[in-house]
Amino acid sequence: DQQVKQNSPSLSVQEGRISILNCDYTNSMFDYFLWYKKYPAEGPTFLISISSIKDKNEDGRFTVFLNKSAKHLSLHIVPSQPGDSAVYFCAARNYGGATNKLIFGTGTLLAVQP
Amino acid sequence: NAGVTQTPKFRILKIGQSMTLQCTQDMNHNYMYWYRQDPGMGLKLIYYSVGAGITDKGEVPNGYNVSRSTTEDFPLRLELAAPSQTSVYFCASSPERGGGGELFFGEGSRLTVL
Numbered sequence: 606d607q608q609v610k611q612n613s614p615s616l617s618v619q620e621g622r623i624s625i626l627n628c629d630y631t632n633s634m635f636d637y638f639l640w641y642k643k644y645p646a647e648g649p650t651f652l653i654s655i656s657s658i659k660d661k662n663e664d665g666r667f668t669v670f671l672n673k674s675a676k677h678l679s680l681h682i683v684p685s686q687p688g689d690s691a692v693y694f695c696a697a698r699n700y701g702g703a704t705n706k707l708i709f710g711t712g713t714l715l716a717v718q719p
Numbered sequence: 720n721a722g723v724t725q726t727p728k729f730r731i732l733k734i735g736q737s738m739t740l741q742c743t744q745d746m747n748h749n750y751m752y753w754y755r756q757d758p759g760m761g762l763k764l765i766y767y768s769v770g771a772g773i774t775d776k777g778e779v780p781n782g783y784n785v786s787r788s789t790t791e792d793f794p795l796r797l798e799l800a801a802p803s804q805t806s807v808y809f810c811a812s813s814p815e816r817g818g819g820g821e822l823f824f825g826e827g828s829r830l831t832v833l
Contacts, residue, residue: 639821646826646827704767705821
């Protein structure tokens with residue numbers, strides 16, 4: 606049972622345009638949602654997170670939106686740059702757990718074309 | 720500032736061999752994790768630890784063992800390697816539960832079992 610889903614395996618965007626990456630989840634007990642970025646042959650690096658009590662969090666060019674009624678979140682990158690080309694993982698943390706165990710989606714490969 | 724360090728980066732094993740993936744972190748984090756990533760899949764949690772001497776199973780623990788004798792080190796042991804264990808393994812650490820659930824990842828260890 607995939608609790609965190611990224612239905613788009615890949616996305617191609619022109620430099621300067623907006624990139625929108627989507628993520629759906631099924632467990633209403635998740636209390637934090639995170640986005641990680643991964644370059645080839647490197648470990649994932651944290652990008653941005655959002656608490657389940659918020660509907661938007663912004664950090665520079667990156668904004669995450671959370672729609673709890675739809676169990677959907679999205680990551681917006683504006684403007685997109687070639688260096689943003691990477692795999693983006695959506696992840697969620699279960700409220701009430703003893704650790705920061707995260708459940709990850711399958712990832713979306715973003716290609717930003719110059 | 721090393722963060723999370725994993726060794727080896729690459730390894731080829733024969734079926735039935737055993738090996739240990741090493742992981743050490745210098746951030747004084749109590750929580751540590753082992754994830755595996757298979758092609759086209761998200762990261763799956765193998766084992767985790769909330770402190771020295773305390774470990775617990777994640778989603779996919781079969782065929783693996785861990786130990787946590789110090790805060791810094793969290794080795795992952797593969798006994799009787801099987802082709803299904805061909806994967807990229809990531810070690811991660813995090814501070815105590817709280818905040819946004821951010822994990823800090825190592826660069827990964829690519830294991831091939833032939």
